Amino acid sequence: MSDSRIHPTSIIEQGARIGDRVNIGPFCHIGSEAVIGDDVELISHVVVMGRTIVGNGSKVYPNAVLGGDPQNTKHKGGHTTLVIGKNCVIREGVTMHRGTDGSLGITTVGDNCMFLAYAHVAHDCVIGDNVTFSNNVMIGGHVSIGNNVIIGGGAGIHQFVRVGHHAFIGGLAALASDLVPYGMAIGNHAYLGGLNIIGMKRSGMARPEIHNLRHAVRMLFDRTKSIKSRADDVRAAFPESAAVADLIDFITTDTKRAYCTPPLDSAIEISDSDDNS
Known part of the structure; x- marks a missing residue:
């Protein structure tokens, strides 16, 4: 923990692993199985639960809760994991859940992702690199999202849906079907309205x-x-x-x-x- 700064009001449970040059602000709670990478900043009031890994250089804003139990009745309390990649930005009120013990057992977020306020990542999801969730985006369990995907504010994605790389999902869209790479989904329920030419x-x-x-x-x-x-x-x-x-x-x-x-x-x-x- 060389050169790390931890505010005296924060709780770091025994067993947690804190990297170098980490800045943990006031009233954070880091569980005993958490791994906080180098150069991570937790601004304040951040909760990191269970076996959660926060990648190097990530920044987490107040009231985010990372690594909570999956909201799935099939989960029986087994040891599962949330892995967040490097250089991610996680804004206010974001929630991300660990995997379920009867399925993948792991939720994975890639590098250089941005999650705007109150976005939600459910259990057993696989999210690629350079993905953007706008405010209030919600994805169900087992969703797979490719690299360089942008999701507009308030959009919802049904469980088990696959979103191909470089796709774009419009604001308030309700996506219940697989979206091809470079596809652009709009509407409620969302339909294929063309290709993400700008993303290409x-x-x-x-x-x-x-x-x-x-x-x-x-x-x-x-x-x-x-x-x-x-x-x-x-x-x-x-x-x-x-x-x-x-x-x-x-x-x-x-x-x-x-x-x-x-x-x-x-x-x-x-x-x-x-x-x-």
Whole structure:
């Protein structure tokens, strides 16, 4: 704990592991199994419970509760874990729960993630790197979220849903189906309203690949066949496209949920105004 500062009003239970250069402000409570990485700052009134690991360089704001028991009746009190990656920002009132002893047993948050006020991460979720939860985002148990996903304020994601990398979920959306990589889900219940063109550009995706994905998604969701039966046609149409292959791999992976699709009364539209390429 070299160079660490711990306010005298905070409680650090015996057995907790505190890294170097940690700053723990007033009225925090760190449980006996917690691991606080180097250069972490807990501003004040932060609770870290159970077997919870907070990665190096993360910053946690007041009234966040990390590592609480899963809200799942199947959990019988076994030893489970929450792992939070490096350089995460966790704002006021955020809650994250450990995994359940009858399932994965671990909830995982990647590096460089941002969780705005009152967001919730449920048990057994797997969250990638560079993910942003806006205020009041709620995700159920066993949700998988890929890298570089942005979720708008007040959105809710059903348990067991998969969200592909670089996807965007609009504010107040209720997502009950799997969302393909680069997909943009909007509405309540959420539907596939196009592709996250802005996210593609920010990620450095080449212009030809953006065009490939646009055409591939139109083919995939044209409703003349089922989505999975269309997958082989799409893969064959773009044999040299790594982005399309990635999309089809997502579609052909076994899942517990249906797919987020365009509204029944319209084909998918991807506005040219979103992409000047």
